[in-house]
Amino acid sequence: MDSMKEDGLPLPAPQPGWALFLDFDGTLTELAPSPDAVVVDPAMPQVLAGLLEGLGGAVAVVSGRSLAEVDRLLGVVLPGAGVHGLELRTHRDAEIRPPAEAEGIAVIASVLTPLVEADPRLILETKPGAVALHYRRAPEREKECRAAMKAAVAGTTGIHVIDGKMVLEAKPDHVNKGYAIENLMQVPPFAGRVPVFAGDDRTDEDGFGVVRALKGVTIKIGPGLSRAEYRVASVEAFIDWLKEVASVLSDTG
Incomplete structure (x- = not known):
């Protein structure tokens, strides 16, 4: 197992062959006193649209929230996993798989x-x-x-x-964010790409473990021990990087 550490490398240069997996709370939005109090950057729908275009649709949200809640807050529907993988949506217009438990x-x-x-x-x-x-x-x-x-x-x-x-x-106990990413990586448009997962919390460590095993890119937002290889100091800095990634991929597309 990869060791946990307090630091990490600066964020990498974007690549068109990535499959991008994004946590929501603490990654795309600052944490708030209650789940309904989060504030989403007004530019986020446009940024995500640019990322979807630049990565051939291989952009997913992997959150502890339900997908319906993330859809409402982001203002854009993405493939992904909700409730740590208990909900799975393999592409944007797919039905959400209901949990059995x-x-x-x-x-x-x-x-x-x-x-x-x-x-x-x-x-x-x-x-x-x-x-x-x-x-x-x-x-x-x-x-x-x-x-x-x-x-x-x-x-x-x-x-x-x-x-x-x-x-x-x-x-x-059999479901976590790593389980979700493994499942999504088996289907188009994610299959055959290099997984990139960004998160901020202990619940993201399962995802980091799976992505590192797949020789992908792992990004930790904020302080704390993590097995992620790369590190960014804040949500704001990470969103600025996402904007840069969208811009670069648009220019090279």
Whole structure:
């Protein structure tokens, strides 16, 4: 396994043979106090359209959010994976594959509901096949939230908890962002290209591992230990790089 490190190389020069996979929160948008409070750069739809054209359609979003939510926030429909791979859309006009584990997740959500209803600072985000407990607005309640999530998943099978940035997410244990990227890399227009994955959180490390195994490009946004090879300091700097990539590929296309 690739070692975790605090630094990385400057971002690489764009290549027309890339297949670009993009996390959403903390990568295409700054993190916000609640999932609905994120602000998307107004130029993002145009940038993504340029990337799609320059990379032959091989641009995907790989997010912990549902694809419907990402579509709404971005203002453009991309291939990709939602809910860490529980939703998969192989091309822009394809149907989203529904998760098979939604019933068990609904039970977990119902167990966590009283905790959240008692404290409006806590957020329970239900997704297709997964449920996330956000304590960003009440960090002092982390220990209680962890205990509540542990109790909620007790007795379930095939479910594990992802530990993100002030969020705990229960989801099927065989699915992650690496699983999603592996699946997308097997179908057009991604197959045969060099995968490039950019992300900022611990939940992106599975994707970094798969992309490095495929001899691709891995980009970490912001500080923290990561197995990603390349590093950029901020969301703003990464978006500036995406704009440059779109421009370069347009000029060479």
